[in-house]
Amino acid sequence: MRGHLRGAAAGVAAAGLGIAVAELFAAAARPGAGPLVTVGAAVIDATPTPVKEFAVRELGTYDKLVLLTTIGLVVALLAAMIGILGRRRRPVVVAGATLFGALGATAALSRPAGTLLDTVPSLLAAIVAGTTLWWLLGRSGPVVAGGRRTFLRALALVAGAAVLTEGGAQVVRRTVGRIRTDLKLPPPADAAEALPSGVGPGFTTPSAEFYRVDTALTVPRVDPDTWSLRIHGMVGRELTLSLADLLARPLIERDITLNCVSNEVGGPYIGTARWLGVPLAPLLKEVGLKAGADQIVARSVEGMTIGTPLATALDGRDTMLAVAMNGAPLRPEHGFPVRMLTPGLYGYAGACKWVTELEITTFAAFDAYWVERDWAREGTVKTASRIDRPLPFARPAAGPVTVAGVAWAQGRGITKVEVRVDGGEWRSAELLPVPSADTWVQWRFRWPATPGPHSLSVRATDGTGAVQVEERATPFPSGATGWHTITVTVA
Ligand SMILES: Nc1nc2c(c(=O)[nH]1)N[C@H]1C(S)=C(S)[C@@H](COP(=O)(O)O)O[C@H]1N2
Ligand SMILES: [Mo]
Numbered sequence: 001m002r003g004h005l006r007g008a009a010a011g012v013a014a015a016g017l018g019i020a021v022a023e024l025f026a027a028a029a030r031p032g033a034g035p036l037v038t039v040g041a042a043v044i045d046a047t048p049t050p051v052k053e054f055a056v057r058e059l060g061t062y063d064k065l066v067l068l069t070t071i072g073l074v075v076a077l078l079a080a081m082i083g084i085l086g087r088r089r090r091p092v093v094v095a096g097a098t099l100f101g102a103l104g105a106t107a108a109l110s111r112p113a114g115t116l117l118d119t120v121p122s123l124l125a126a127i128v129a130g131t132t133l134w135w136l137l138g139r140s141g142p143v144v145a146g147g148r149r150t151f152l153r154a155l156a157l158v159a160g161a162a163v164l165t166e167g168g169a170q171v172v173r174r175t176v177g178r179i180r181t182d183l184k185l186p187p188p189a190d191a192a193e194a195l196p197s198g199v200g201p202g203f204t205t206p207s208a209e210f211y212r213v214d215t216a217l218t219v220p221r222v223d224p225d226t227w228s229l230r231i232h233g234m235v236g237r238e239l240t241l242s243l244a245d246l247l248a249r250p251l252i253e254r255d256i257t258l259n260c261v262s263n264e265v266g267g268p269y270i271g272t273a274r275w276l277g278v279p280l281a282p283l284l285k286e287v288g289l290k291a292g293a294d295q296i297v298a299r300s301v302e303g304m305t306i307g308t309p310l311a312t313a314l315d316g317r318d319t320m321l322a323v324a325m326n327g328a329p330l331r332p333e334h335g336f337p338v339r340m341l342t343p344g345l346y347g348y349a350g351a352c353k354w355v356t357e358l359e360i361t362t363f364a365a366f367d368a369y370w371v372e373r374d375w376a377r378e379g380t381v382k383t384a385s386r387i388d389r390p391l392p393f394a395r396p397a398a399g400p401v402t403v404a405g406v407a408w409a410q411g412r413g414i415t416k417v418e419v420r421v422d423g424g425e426w427r428s429a430e431l432l433p434v435p436s437a438d439t440w441v442q443w444r445f446r447w448p449a450t451p452g453p454h455s456l457s458v459r460a461t462d463g464t465g466a467v468q469v470e471e472r473a474t475p476f477p478s479g480a481t482g483w484h485t486i487t488v489t490v491a
Contacts, residue, residue, distance in 0.1 A: 083136075
């Protein structure tokens with residue numbers, strides 16, 4: 001038993017050192033290509049859509065932390081087993097390390113933007129872990145006098161080296177990974193007007209509180225000085241723009257609500273910001289679109305592809321390449337230095353972050369990332385509404401209670417919001433002013449609350465006169481439907 005424990009400890013320590021060395025190499029040479037993150041990214045891409053949806057729903061922004069921790073635990077477990085088996089049979093050490101290295105390298109190559117260099121961290125991890133384990137197991141041999149001490153000393157040495165190396169990787173990551181995010185932005189040629197007076201608090205979502213949804217395990221760090229955007233495909237003349245080229249064009253500033261197709265009824269994945277960007281339509285005119293093209297495939301630096309209907313860039317809406325959010329350059333997690341934004345489309349269909357390429361093509365010719373995973377091609381946002389106040393299961397006092405929330409149908413606008421108490425009559429709520437049809441609408445309703453448990457429901461009507469769909473649908477494949485209903489108990 002004691003021997004097993006030694007084998008397991010040796011396996012875990014050796015794997016730890018191997019991974020730490022790989023992290024250090026990646027931090028210096030290939031940021032974002034550490035072995036755990038690479039395997040995690042491959043796992044995300046291979047995860048079936050329902051599981052991914054479940055993870056986003058149940059774990060929210062912790063999904064990535066949970067994934068990385070799980071991978072770490074699995075690796076530790078396997079390393080312990082290799083250590084135990086390797087005590088008697090040394091070839092197991094070689095086989096185990098080779099398997100790990102091959103797995104990591106395969107994951108690296110499977111990345112959309114993967115190169116041979118990305119396999120180096122995993123191979124390095126395998127070689128370091130394998131030789132370290134071999135060496136440690138030599139020290140954990142038959143229990144002879146002093147054998148225990150020799151082993152513990154060796155183990156402490158390896159563990160210490162692993163911790164130091166990982167610390168070094170952190171330091172390098174922090175210094176190398178620090179990029180300029182302090183762009184100097186020109187003023188908009190076409191500025192947004194001040195928000196109408198009477199807009200309620202919370203109309204604009206502070207950038208720090210804006211929801212984040214993406215598949216990137218580490219936030220891509222893009223150097224604005226070397227960033228470029230290439231527009232190609234079914235165009236008359238390819239165009240490549242630097243950030244300076246882009247910023248030299250007239251900028252527009254707009255208040256636009258962005259939401260995620262994965263949002264459940266009543267869910268949090270929605271926000272409104274004041275965006276600054278270069279309108280896409282003039283750029284597309286400049287490159288000259290070929291007949292038959294109907295899709296823009298936006299590619300990001302980390303290999304995401306987002307397919308946007310070409311028509312939504314040409315029909316007069318404010319589809320843009322956004323560079324700023326709420327008066328400051330985009331934050332790294334929201335796509336610095338440039339992201340797409342298409343009012344009226346869910347993020348997965350129109351809001352590629354860290355964008356570096358726009359390919360003009362057809363839907364017939366190419367399935368973008370989410371479409372390949374069976375999400376709808378057409379990403380038009382569905383009319384929806386949410387109760388924000390009171391909170392579910394709140395216990396307000398009897399008397400007048402303000403029920404309030406938001407409703408949205410970007411592009412179509414909201415013309416009516418109604419509230420229903422205990423399945424009774426629908427009553428119109430008051431709508432607060434909005435700058436345009438591309439933002440959510442805040443609403444409020446004075447409810448004369450009587451003691452006891454009550455249910456509150458909300459539904460919206462959009463600018464086409466269509467009432468929000470009552471039938472419940474899951475976010476997959478084209479966005480949730482259903483009326484948001486909460487229960488409160490009036491004291
Ligand atoms: N590069 C990249 N862009 C992306 C995604 C992604 O995974 N990678 N996710 C999309 C989705 S699903 C949504 S809802 C929005 C979210 O944008 P936000 O994180 O800035 O709120 O980004 C979109 N753009
Ligand atoms: Mo999304």
